[in-house]
Amino acid sequence: MRTRFCDVFGVDYPIVQGGMQWVGRAELVAAVANAGGLGFITALTQPSPEDLVAEISRCRDMTDKPFGVNLTILPSINPPPYAEYRDAIIESGVPVVETAGFNPAEHLPAFAEGGVKVLHKCTSVRHAVKAQELGVDGVSVDGFECAGHPGEDDVPGLVLVPAAAERIDIPMIASGGFGDARGLVAALALGADGINMGTRFVATVEAPVHDNVKRRLVEATERDTELIFRQLRNTARVARNSVSTEVVSRLAAGGAFEDVRDLVAGTRGRKVLEVGDLELGIWTAGQVQGIIHDIPTVAELIDRIVTGARELINDRLAAVVR
Numbered sequence: 001m002r003t004r005f006c007d008v009f010g011v012d013y014p015i016v017q018g019g020m021q022w023v024g025r026a027e028l029v030a031a032v033a034n035a036g037g038l039g040f041i042t043a044l045t046q047p048s049p050e051d052l053v054a055e056i057s058r059c060r061d062m063t064d065k066p067f068g069v070n071l072t073i074l075p076s077i078n079p080p081p082y083a084e085y086r087d088a089i090i091e092s093g094v095p096v097v098e099t100a101g102f103n104p105a106e107h108l109p110a111f112a113e114g115g116v117k118v119l120h121k122c123t124s125v126r127h128a129v130k131a132q133e134l135g136v137d138g139v140s141v142d143g144f145e146c147a148g149h150p151g152e153d154d155v156p157g158l159v160l161v162p163a164a165a166e167r168i169d170i171p172m173i174a175s176g177g178f179g180d181a182r183g184l185v186a187a188l189a190l191g192a193d194g195i196n197m198g199t200r201f202v203a204t205v206e207a208p209v210h211d212n213v214k215r216r217l218v219e220a221t222e223r224d225t226e227l228i229f230r231q232l233r234n235t236a237r238v239a240r241n242s243v244s245t246e247v248v249s250r251l252a253a254g255g256a257f258e259d260v261r262d263l264v265a266g267t268r269g270r271k272v273l274e275v276g277d278l279e280l281g282i283w284t285a286g287q288v289q290g291i292i293h294d295i296p297t298v299a300e301l302i303d304r305i306v307t308g309a310r311e312l313i314n315d316r317l318a319a320v321v322r
């Protein structure tokens with residue numbers, strides 16, 4: 001189970017754990033690295049660039065394998081010091097960064113000079129093509145199914161991935177809605193070189209979130225997500241709960257961001273993950289929860305996906321063309 005993604009990014013398996021606010025910490029990322037995948041520490045989960053450096057070093061204590069850092073660049077009135085986080089990533093000697101949220105052009109010269117490979121995550125063919133032109137080393141294309149920000153085009157992976165594959169020559173990862181061997185095989189068939197998963201990794205033993213959140217992902221169906229901020233053109237797919245449905249209805253009734261600001265506060269969402277009260281705030285989850293049925297260790301999960309994909313290709317698919 002090797003693709004050119006593995007060769008370019010120096011990992012055993014073409015399985016990526018994308019950046020996840022409050023979840024992408026050393027414990028999870030090291031577990032993904034030790035299992036042969038590519039995990040990303042989430043830079044902005046750390047309160048300062050210095051804390052990020054400490055988190056990277058904590059992760060190094062838990063694994064000898066390569067791992068990366070996610071830098072999510074989102075428009076904001078008081079932006080975090082992105083350049084300082086970027087420099088912390090470079091100075092820490094991390095081999096790869098996952099950029100997301102915005103055009104990474106401004107940061108690419110520094111990453112190139114520092115020898116840091118860039119995997120840019122985006123939600124449309126045009127943005128993937130743009131990133132390729134800018135010289136990134138790989139792209140992740142995130143379909144409408146995904147947890148977090150799917151963009152505003154509403155194109156699911158079944159179309160987005162092959163459409164992007166027609167235009168992308170560098171290694172490409174399919175993202176959004178992937179959770180098992182079937183997804184990996186499908187992604188490869190659609191023209192991708194591997195998969196990125198978020199929600200599936202939250203429901204693992206090592207994910208540093210409350211067990212109630214993991215159990216909820218097992219219980220929830222593919223219908224139990226909500227798209228918030230549609231009217232603000234900053235759509236986010238999150239778990240359905242009393243808070244997310246209230247946000248949807250206030251905005252649908254003509255409300256402005258001010259009318260939901262308290263409900264969507266990041267501090268409330270963080271608390272959900274920490275204390276396990278699922279109604280405390282907004283928390284991120286994708287439609288793939290409908291096919292998550294257990295809480296394995298990361299090693300079990302990755303082994304299951306790789307072994308299952310081999311079987312699927314050699315048995316079920318080979319039988320179809322025999």
Ligand SMILES: Cc1cc2nc3c(=O)[nH]c(=O)nc-3n(C[C@H](O)[C@H](O)[C@H](O)COP(=O)(O)O)c2cc1C
Nearest residue numbers: 018019020021100146147148176177197198199286
């Ligand atoms: C709890 C959670 C938090 C996330 N936070 C971020 C983030 O801070 N930055 C980012 O680029 N993507 C974030 N994502 C998106 C994931 O990296 C990934 O692109 C997405 O989960 C893929 O869709 P899936 O959940 O269907 O696998 C988050 C996803 C989850 C589940």
